[in-house]
Amino acid sequence: MSHILGLTGGIATGKSTASKFFKQEGFPVVDADYGARMVVEPGEPGLAAVKAYFGDDIVFPNGVLDRKKLGGIIFENPSEREKLNELLRQPIRDWLNKEKEKYIAEGHELIIMDVPLLFESKLEDQYDDIMVIYVSETLQLDRLMARDNLNSVDAFKRMTSQMSIERKANMADFVIDNSGSVEETHQQLAAWLGIFGYQPLK
Numbered sequence: 476m477s478h479i480l481g482l483t484g485g486i487a488t489g490k491s492t493a494s495k496f497f498k499q500e501g502f503p504v505v506d507a508d509y510g511a512r513m514v515v516e517p518g519e520p521g522l523a524a525v526k527a528y529f530g531d532d533i534v535f536p537n538g539v540l541d542r543k544k545l546g547g548i549i550f551e552n553p554s555e556r557e558k559l560n561e562l563l564r565q566p567i568r569d570w571l572n573k574e575k576e577k578y579i580a581e582g583h584e585l586i587i588m589d590v591p592l593l594f595e596s597k598l599e600d601q602y603d604d605i606m607v608i609y610v611s612e613t614l615q616l617d618r619l620m621a622r623d624n625l626n627s628v629d630a631f632k633r634m635t636s637q638m639s640i641e642r643k644a645n646m647a648d649f650v651i652d653n654s655g656s657v658e659e660t661h662q663q664l665a666a667w668l669g670i671f672g673y674q675p676l677k
């Protein structure tokens with residue numbers, strides 16, 4: 476039976492950094508942000524639903540979703556955010572399940588599911604264990620501003636559009652502290668693999 480690890484955290488706390496480590500070690504990683512992109516590709520019902528609600532101007536003339544514009548709307552406005560979540564919840568869930576089942580069928584012993592909104596979407600029961608990638612809110616704000624070139628007001632709006640990282644850490648089975656160097660984070664992740672006796676597969 477496969478061990479399904481839900482990997483989550485707050486915006487810019489380091490989920491991709493942890494995912495990259497697991498991939499480098501040879502484990503399969505399913506990325507919900509990637510899935511969220513796939514379900515709004517031109518021709519997908521998810522994009523049609525977004526267009527029907529947010530209007531034709533939410534896509535470029537070539538039919539591709541204007542992510543910056545949509546982000547600008549939903550990170551400003553909680554009711555529009557909830558509406559987007561409602562429109563995409565099921566397509567993203569279906570996409571995640573399809574990917575998970577594919578890896579289970581291939582017989583992988585450990586499958587990592589990188590799902591930013593795992594707790595907000597109440598997906599806890601989908602995973603055997605939940606790992607939260609944690610940094611303090613101050614460091615989270617600094618890293619988010621630096622990575623996305625945002626001012627503190629906009630970065631703070633993005634952070635507070637999600638459940639706080641402190642609350643997520645309290646709900647986790649395992650917490651990885653990503654406040655130090657990337658190398659220190661890798662060591663914690665390698666130690667976690669060691670607890671279960673998983674060997675790098677690469």
Ligand SMILES: CC(C)(COP(=O)(O)OP(=O)(O)OC[C@H]1O[C@@H](n2cnc3c(N)ncnc32)[C@H](O)[C@@H]1O)[C@@H](O)C(=O)NCCC(=O)NCCS
Pocket residue numbers: 485486487507508511541542543545546549556559560563567590591592593636637
């Ligand atoms: C609003 C969108 C178009 C912005 O796109 P953009 O390319 O700028 O950002 P990206 O997709 O890389 O997301 C970056 C991060 O934002 C956060 N985030 C994304 N959507 C949401 C949301 N609805 N609520 C809170 N935080 C969110 C996550 O931490 C995510 O890792 C996009 O994030 C989106 O389609 N979001 C809704 C789908 C969703 O729920 N995604 C999360 C999958 S669990």
Ligand SMILES: Nc1ncnc2c1ncn2[C@@H]1O[C@H](COP(=O)(O)OP(=O)(O)OP(=O)(O)O)[C@@H](O)[C@H]1O
Pocket residue numbers: 484485486487488489490491492493508591618619621622653654655656657658660
């Ligand atoms: N240990 C670390 N030391 C220094 N910088 C780091 C560390 N971990 C991550 N970062 C940087 O912090 C930023 C956020 O990290 P990352 O992109 O992995 O977060 P994320 O949780 O995947 O973000 P998102 O929710 O937006 O998908 C990136 O610019 C990354 O390079």
